[in-house]
Amino acid sequence: MDPIFSVVTTAKYENASDSTLNNWLYTVQLFEDKIGRKNTVEFILVDAGENTGVADSAEECGFRVIGEDEYKGNKELLYKTGVIKDETCDSPGIGKNFGHKHARGKIIVFQDYDALFSTGTEDDFQYINRTLDNYDNFFEVMYDAFRKKGIVAAAPSMRPSDSKSLHRRFGIKGQNYMTWFSCKLPTIEFLGNPVIGASAPGPSFVVLNDVVSRIDGPYNPRLAIGEDYLFSRNVGKFGRVSYEKRACAFIRTLNRVKNDRLEFIRSLILALKWSPHYFLPGFFEYKRHDLSA
Numbered sequence: 157m158d159p160i161f162s163v164v165t166t167a168k169y170e171n172a173s174d175s176t177l178n179n180w181l182y183t184v185q186l187f188e189d190k191i192g193r194k195n196t197v198e199f200i201l202v203d204a205g206e207n208t209g210v211a212d213s214a215e216e217c218g219f220r221v222i223g224e225d226e227y228k229g230n231k232e233l234l235y236k237t238g239v240i241k242d243e244t245c246d247s248p249g250i251g252k253n254f255g256h257k258h259a260r261g262k263i264i265v266f267q268d269y270d271a272l273f274s275t276g277t278e279d280d281f282q283y284i285n286r287t288l289d290n291y292d293n294f295f296e297v298m299y300d301a302f303r304k305k306g307i308v309a310a311a312p313s314m315r316p317s318d319s320k321s322l323h324r325r326f327g328i329k330g331q332n333y334m335t336w337f338s339c340k341l342p343t344i345e346f347l348g349n350p351v352i353g354a355s356a357p358g359p360s361f362v363v364l365n366d367v368v369s370r371i372d373g374p375y376n377p378r379l380a381i382g383e384d385y386l387f388s389r390n391v392g393k394f395g396r397v398s399y400e401k402r403a404c405a406f407i408r409t410l411n412r413v414k415n416d417r418l419e420f421i422r423s424l425i426l427a428l429k430w431s432p433h434y435f436l437p438g439f440f441e442y443k444r445h446d447l448s449a
Contacts, residue, residue, distance in 0.1 A: 159198045162261030166202040166251025167269040172209035177217050183273040187295035200258050202227055202251040222254060230254050240377055242442050249375030249383045256368055263302055264368050268359040272317055274404035283317050283406045297403035298362050308395035309363040311335050311356035317406035324409055336399040343392040349438035350389035354397035358384030360405035367394045380445045382437030
């Protein structure tokens with residue numbers, strides 16, 4: 157029997173992390189115990205290179221690993237066939253697309269390798285303040301949402317995994333609000349580019365497999381910035397995308413904005429730098445991901 161979920165992740169410049177793998181497996185275990193069924197989730201890791209111990213650790217945990225050589229061969233084929241015109245192009249979408257080709261689940265979870273799932277247990281409180289936030293098991297929330305709401309995709313809440321700073325918490329909360337609001341909008345195109353519609357950030361997005369298969373790419377491999385917003389808006393052409401606030405992805409944030417007294421100002425600068433890629437993602441092909449503050 158095929159799994160319900162396929163978690164597709166790609167890693168580059170990553171170190172093996174027991175906390176990530178343990179969190180993912182534990183979240184699945186709790187979900188399977190709840191519904192009384194095993195083998196509901198498969199994990200597919202695409203090794204995009206420059207990693208330390210990631211592939212070995214993932215294989216030990218039962219992940220299907222697409223090796224670095226296979227990834228490079230796939231990227232070379234994209235270049236030879238003209239899908240990408242810059243041989244050095246190494247966007248996140250290339251690994252996500254390649255991983256999706258191996259996915260058997262009815263529902264695809266595109267998840268960053270360094271993003272954690274909410275377990276719905278006290279384990280979550282190491283990342284959040286229990287008086288401000290409380291989340292359920294990620295897979296349980298998504299499973300119920302796809303069964304009951306007639307949706308084609310869902311975006312979870314997000315919170316920092318590396319800081320409980322109020323500035324950082326409210327910065328992510330603002331992003332969550334934008335995601336929630338965008339999911340209420342239809343996809344609208346400008347010059348053939350979806351500029352309005354459901355806009356889910358890249359660390360975690362959940363989509364029906366048959367919808368993913370109907371989108372060209374499905375991620376634009378020529379985009380290193382904004383490819384997630386372009387993809388989720390394209391998904392919105394096929395049906396409703398929901399914002400599932402009771403599911404959470406805990407994401408790494410400290411590599412983007414320093415945690416000091418100027419954090420709020422730096423966050424505003426980052427938002428200004430990021431806004432063109434948010435509103436016009438398809439117009440920035442082959443641009444390197446240099447958004448930091």
